[in-house]
Amino acid sequence: MDIEELMPQQPEEDKAAQRKSPLISLEKDLGLYAESIKEVAVEIMVEGISANPIFVAHQHTVSIGEMILDRSELNTEWTIQASTLEEFIEKGIINPEKKALFLKSYKRPEDFMCVFVIVPEGANFIYYPYKTKQ
Structure with missing residues (x-):
């Protein structure tokens, strides 16, 4: 599956906002989201859905996983969707031979x-990393 298949054509005004490194805002949002993401990861594993949860971070619309944190609702920069290794293989993002x-490398x-x-x-x-409580 190509990146274009995951992310349909985006409006021009979005492109100007992308000129600065998106990783700065991603790190900020992941810090805010960490507790919620960890809860979902544990739920995915405990319910036997997958031993390998994968979260998709994006700023547009993507066609993988289920939305758990919507940037427009939370007034943040990134939306997070929950997925699994199995879905990534099924959609062809991870080649079955590379599993x-x-x-x-999966931590x-x-x-x-x-x-x-x-x-x-x-x-x-x-x-x-999830932040450890001090």
Whole structure:
């Protein structure tokens, strides 16, 4: 599946807002969202849906996962959708032959959120640690 299939054509006004690094605002939003994302990750694992939750961070409309945090409702920059390794394989984002390689780099979901970040230039996986309470 190509990035264009995940993210339909976007309006021109969105492109101007993308010139500064989107990762700065993503880190801020992930910090705000961490507790909610961790709750969803635990729920996905406890209910036996998947041992490998993946969260999709985007600023547009994407066709993978289920929306859990909507940027327009929360007045933030990023929307988060919950998905799983199985859905990523089913949609062809992760090649079935690369599953073992992916799992080798997949970090403990109890400690890190696996985030598939989609921007107009492309997409990539990042692992963001859940903040430990001090």
